[in-house]
Amino acid sequence: MNRASLIKHIFEKKSYLCIGLDPDLNLLPGSLGKSPKDLLEFNKRIIDCTKDYCVSYKPNLAFYESLGSSGWKILEETLAYIPSSHFVIADAKRGDIGNTSGKYASAIFDYHKADAVTVAPYMGSDSIIPFYEYPDKWVVILGLTSNPGSKDFQFLTLESGEKLYQKVISEAKNWGNEANTMFVVGATHPNELAEIRKIIPNHFILIPGVGAQGGDLKEISAFGLTKEAGLLVNVGRSIIYASKGNDFEEAAAKEAEKIHDEMKTYLSMYTFS
Amino acid sequence: MNRASLIKHIFEKKSYLCIGLDPDLNLLPGSLGKSPKDLLEFNKRIIDCTKDYCVSYKPNLAFYESLGSSGWKILEETLAYIPSSHFVIADAKRGDIGNTSGKYASAIFDYHKADAVTVAPYMGSDSIIPFYEYPDKWVVILGLTSNPGSKDFQFLTLESGEKLYQKVISEAKNWGNEANTMFVVGATHPNELAEIRKIIPNHFILIPGVGAQGGDLKEISAFGLTKEAGLLVNVGRSIIYASKGNDFEEAAAKEAEKIHDEMKTYLSMYTFS
Numbered sequence: 132m133n134r135a136s137l138i139k140h141i142f143e144k145k146s147y148l149c150i151g152l153d154p155d156l157n158l159l160p161g162s163l164g165k166s167p168k169d170l171l172e173f174n175k176r177i178i179d180c181t182k183d184y185c186v187s188y189k190p191n192l193a194f195y196e197s198l199g200s201s202g203w204k205i206l207e208e209t210l211a212y213i214p215s216s217h218f219v220i221a222d223a224k225r226g227d228i229g230n231t232s233g234k235y236a237s238a239i240f241d242y243h244k245a246d247a248v249t250v251a252p253y254m255g256s257d258s259i260i261p262f263y264e265y266p267d268k269w270v271v272i273l274g275l276t277s278n279p280g281s282k283d284f285q286f287l288t289l290e291s292g293e294k295l296y297q298k299v300i301s302e303a304k305n306w307g308n309e310a311n312t313m314f315v316v317g318a319t320h321p322n323e324l325a326e327i328r329k330i331i332p333n334h335f336i337l338i339p340g341v342g343a344q345g346g347d348l349k350e351i352s353a354f355g356l357t358k359e360a361g362l363l364v365n366v367g368r369s370i371i372y373a374s375k376g377n378d379f380e381e382a383a384a385k386e387a388e389k390i391h392d393e394m395k396t397y398l399s400m401y402t403f404s
Numbered sequence: 405m406n407r408a409s410l411i412k413h414i415f416e417k418k419s420y421l422c423i424g425l426d427p428d429l430n431l432l433p434g435s436l437g438k439s440p441k442d443l444l445e446f447n448k449r450i451i452d453c454t455k456d457y458c459v460s461y462k463p464n465l466a467f468y469e470s471l472g473s474s475g476w477k478i479l480e481e482t483l484a485y486i487p488s489s490h491f492v493i494a495d496a497k498r499g500d501i502g503n504t505s506g507k508y509a510s511a512i513f514d515y516h517k518a519d520a521v522t523v524a525p526y527m528g529s530d531s532i533i534p535f536y537e538y539p540d541k542w543v544v545i546l547g548l549t550s551n552p553g554s555k556d557f558q559f560l561t562l563e564s565g566e567k568l569y570q571k572v573i574s575e576a577k578n579w580g581n582e583a584n585t586m587f588v589v590g591a592t593h594p595n596e597l598a599e600i601r602k603i604i605p606n607h608f609i610l611i612p613g614v615g616a617q618g619g620d621l622k623e624i625s626a627f628g629l630t631k632e633a634g635l636l637v638n639v640g641r642s643i644i645y646a647s648k649g650n651d652f653e654e655a656a657a658k659e660a661e662k663i664h665d666e667m668k669t670y671l672s673m674y675t676f677s
Contacts, residue, residue, distance in 0.1 A: 153504070193500055193507035199515045200480060203473035224500055226524060227466055228551040228617075231426070234466035242472045251499060253526045253546055255553020273526055278501040280528020283575060288563045295560070295568065302556060344501075 132218050132246045133267045134310040137335075140186045140216065141360045145395040148387065149187035149220065149337070151367025152177065152209060153194045161377035167201045174209045177371050180380040184387035187218040189337075189365050210243055218363070220271060220337065221245040226258045233261035240265040247271050249315060249337075252299050256306055263307050269335075270312050274300045274327065277317025277340030296323070301330050309333050316355075318346020318364070325354040335361050342369030348390065352397035360402060366390060405491050405519045406540045407583040410608075413459045413489065414633045418668040421660065422460035422493065422610070424640025425450065425482060426467045434650035440474045447482045450644050453653040457660035460491040462610075462638050483516055491636070493544060493610065494518040499531045506534040513538045520544050522588060522610075525572050529579055536580050542608075543585050547573045547600065550590025550613030569596070574603050582606050589628075591619020591637070598627040608634050615642030621663065625670035633675060639663060 132140075141147050154170050154177075163169040178188065190209060195202035213219055221243060225235040239248040239262075247269035250259050262270045275285055275296040285296040293301075300314055314331060316324050318340035327336070336355055340346040341364055348364065355362045370390075374382030405413075414420050427443050427450075436442040451461065463482060468475040486492055494516060498508040512521040512535075520542035523532050535543045548558055548569040558569040566574075573587055587604060589597050591613035600609070609628055613619040614637055621637065628635045643663075647655030 155507075191500070191504055191507075193498075193504045193511065196511035197507040197515065199511070200473050200476035202511075203476045207473060222500075224524070224527075225466070225497070227464070227495075227497055228549070228612075229553075231464055231466045234428075234464075234470040238466065238469035238472070242470065251497070251524045251526050253524050253557060254497075254549050254551060255556030255558070257551050257553040258549075259553075276501070276527050276531075278527060278530050280502075280530040280532075283528030284526060284568070284572060285528070287568070287571065290561045290563050290565075292563075295557070298560065299557060339501075 137218055138359050140218070142398070144186055145398050146184060146186050146391050147360055147362045147364055147394055147398070148185040148390055149189050149363045149365040150177070150181055150185045150370055150387065151222070151339070151365050152188050152190040152371070153367050154371065155194060156198070158372055160372065160375045160379035167198055167205050171205045171208055174205070175212050176380050177383055178212055180384040181370065181387040182214055182217065184384070184391040185217070187220060187363050188213050189220040189222050191222040207243065210245065218247065219245045220247040220249065222249045224249050224251045224273065226251040226254050228254070229257040229261055232258050236262045236264065240268050247313065249273065252303055259303070259306055263311060268311065270307055271337050272299070272303045272312065272314050274314040275316050275320050275323055277319045277344050277346065281317065281320070297330065300327060304331055304334065313337050313363070315339065318351045319344060321347065321350045321354055324351055328355065333357060333359065333361065335363060337363045337365060339365045342366045348393055349397065352394070353401055356397060356401040358402050360398070410491055411632050413491070415671070417459055418671050419457060419459050419664050420633055420635045420637055420667055420671070421458040421663055422462050422636045422638040423450070423454055423458045423643055423660065424495070424612070424638050425461050425463040425644070426640050427644065428467060429471070431645055433645065433648045433652035440471055440478050444478045444481055447478070448485050449653050450656055451485055453657040454643065454660040455487055455490065457657070457664040458490070460493060460636050461486050462493040462495050464495040480516065483518065491520065492518045493520040493522065495522045497522050497524045497546065499524040499527050501527070502530045502534055505531050509535045509537065513541050520586065522546065525576055532576070532579055536584060541584065543580055544610050545572070545576045545585065545587050547587040548589045548593050548596055550592045550617050550619065554590065554593070570603065573600060577604055577607065586610050586636070588612065591624045592617060594620065594623045594627055597624055601628065606630060606632065606634065608636060610636045610638060612638045615639045621666055622670065625667070626674055629670060629674040631675050633671065
């Protein structure tokens, strides 16, 4: 999906919500069982009950990999089930030497046909460049992550005075362009988000960490939204596990709708300046 | 496999060779076809003809992922085929928030039953800690990688005067211990390897980049070997694709044997001081 279509979807739907499809066999709600088939059923029902409120889905590959080859089959069937109107981010955090990254890119884009993939920057430009060889596909580079461990290295100060995450973002923005590159910035770092917007005023930013991880949607919307939206905010567990009972679809829909309602407000407040 | 067993294997066999099982459908030699089944056959024949010369195999998951769920089946069957005497490294370069890294750890250790997994450090300690919850399993952390892009961030100088890769290694060595942690240091950085040995005098180091990437085995052995060996040197393409013809097994065996012969010499030269 290209940038113009993504922006159009966001403004038509008045939503920049991405839903994390990270299903865990041990947490399937209601009367669902504990087999891989139940997990697929769960995904389909979550998609059905939330698709009107979001513009994107983000399956994290770890949850499928942990089930072996049958998990990969479920990932394939889940991806096939997502409506083509929705932007699909394969959350994989891949990155390897160029030759090998090319294989990961092929897995995500040729095989799974996702719109975007998350990648880790530690190995540098040639580990990411192979992902750029697919037209209208997106590379989502880890900038400043939402987890406590982001403090270990990402906040290190370089001799230039920059923080490592600032350097990563300002270098990596040159690997692609605004039409094929996004950055991950965790909702748990709102002040840094405001300042990252100065480095990348127009790039899309994918924001995890709202909900279970504690990020504040209003704050990150105020700091992150641009006149072309420029944000996708991922919410996972607090939607898909909104209820442990048989009413999980109703509860997930209600939670997604609540966020959607907030987003409508923020889009009109913060995107017209 | 625990540290004592790994060291014992290395000295009994006089080899610290790890072979990269990174098969590419487009490069299968001889009369092999281009189906996933042929790829499994290739792996089995490579294992058969090289197992006497190496102590470890390292499948890179990208090559299997690019074939979708059928690729994962081949990975499973390949792993099942590797003799239990050999140390298996799942080269995955994973890393995510703690909850999610736990799923990756389960994929690699519960499901695939590998001995070790490679991980990327950018997201910090809590992205790696879940991999440590498996006794006798190993976490192999990217320190200084072999690819040109290693210069983009890993060599950045911090305000403390350290390089980023030095900081990563000196921090991350505290996440685990010498019995469950290795670091990746590319063969293309021999001088840095010598200096990294001062930060981690006893840890095992996994060295890619010999062969196709141009690293020199003698040099990295001189700088990296310790009295308990402390090295696994990975060679991939120059062994598995030693010949494009039907003699590929003979050629792979010959190449592995040549490296094994060199390693015998270096083990006696550099491990008794």
